[in-house]
Amino acid sequence: MNVHQDALASAPLLDIDDASVMRGDRLILDRFSLRIDAGQHTAILGANGAGKSTLVRLITREHYPLAPGHGRTAMRVFGRDRWHVSDLRGLLGIVSPSLQHDCTSDATLEVAEAVLSSFFAAQRLGLDHRVTPAMRERAAEALEQAGATHLLGRSMASLSTGEARRVLIARALVHRPRALLLDEPCAGLDMASRRRFLENLRGLARHGTTLLLVTHHVEEILPEIQQVVLLRDGRLLRQGAKPDVLTGPLLSATFGMPVCVERHGDYFSAAIA
Ligand SMILES: Nc1ncnc2c1ncn2[C@@H]1O[C@H](COP(=O)(O)OP(=O)(O)OP(=O)(O)O)[C@@H](O)[C@H]1O
Numbered sequence: 380m381n382v383h384q385d386a387l388a389s390a391p392l393l394d395i396d397d398a399s400v401m402r403g404d405r406l407i408l409d410r411f412s413l414r415i416d417a418g419q420h421t422a423i424l425g426a427n428g429a430g431k432s433t434l435v436r437l438i439t440r441e442h443y444p445l446a447p448g449h450g451r452t453a454m455r456v457f458g459r460d461r462w463h464v465s466d467l468r469g470l471l472g473i474v475s476p477s478l479q480h481d482c483t484s485d486a487t488l489e490v491a492e493a494v495l496s497s498f499f500a501a502q503r504l505g506l507d508h509r510v511t512p513a514m515r516e517r518a519a520e521a522l523e524q525a526g527a528t529h530l531l532g533r534s535m536a537s538l539s540t541g542e543a544r545r546v547l548i549a550r551a552l553v554h555r556p557r558a559l560l561l562d563e564p565c566a567g568l569d570m571a572s573r574r575r576f577l578e579n580l581r582g583l584a585r586h587g588t589t590l591l592l593v594t595h596h597v598e599e600i601l602p603e604i605q606q607v608v609l610l611r612d613g614r615l616l617r618q619g620a621k622p623d624v625l626t627g628p629l630l631s632a633t634f635g636m637p638v639c640v641e642r643h644g645d646y647f648s649a650a651i652a
Pocket residue numbers: 402403404405407425426427428429430431432433434
């Protein structure tokens with residue numbers, strides 16, 4: 380590892396300092412601060428409209444924060460405030476509903492291309508994209524890892540929700556990213572697929588990929604995830620250790636209804652009281 384890589388490996392995955400994001404004339408994230416260290420697997424929980432996807436798009440550079448009044452940098456990812464999006468995508472694998480929508484609405488996009496184009500931070504292969512045998516080999520490994528090899532040859536538009544999700548996971552893993560940013564990754568998966576997927580994530584977490592999981596569902600928070608962030612109305616409601624944050628009062632405040640929480644070994648569940 381050279382000095383540059385060393386600095387990247389030890390830098391916080393995310394350091395957001397008082398960032399605000401506007402969409403149209405609405406303030407969607409309001410003076411939001413959050414730090415996630417390298418290796419600190421984290422779940423971000425919030426009700427519909429709390430600002431979770433906006434936060435994901437802030438991290439992936441699809442949205443930008445307003446210029447902060449304090450003069451400091453509002454946001455750093457892997458210790459840097461400036462990134463070429465393609466370099467960032469090499470370090471941060473992303474699975475999100477908007478990516479799935481884009482990939483599955485392109486009628487001619489095939490599974491192999493959906494994975495290989497990730498090497499170029501693109502959604503399709505272009506004439507100037509030179510796919511090497513090593514890339515093809517790595518794509519095959521990532522498809523295997525995501526349980527999606529049997530889908531090769533299919534168009535993305537023809538896949539079921541769960542099948543398309545597996546391909547997107549392969550696409551996210553193809554770079555061996557340092558971190559995975561997963562926005563509602565289990566939405567639309569059946570019980571068995573969800574369990575397989577979560578077990579797969581646990582393996583990645585144990586082997587050094589930092590997980591950043593955005594979800595509505597307490598049940599999806601894996602034992603490896605020890606930090607939980609609660610979001611409400613575009614603001615950080617609480618950030619802390621899982622047992623301190625996954626409590627009835629705090630989840631009731633997050634979802635605006637009385638919630639009771641149960642612990643089952645290393646997992647938690649929550650229901651409306
Ligand atoms: N382009 C936009 N213009 C105005 N408001 C927007 C725009 N995009 C998002 N919003 C609003 O920002 C708020 C946060 O949206 P966001 O998608 O980040 O929430 P979320 O927590 O991901 O919700 P969900 O769980 O329903 O996916 C919502 O109230 C939404 O209506």
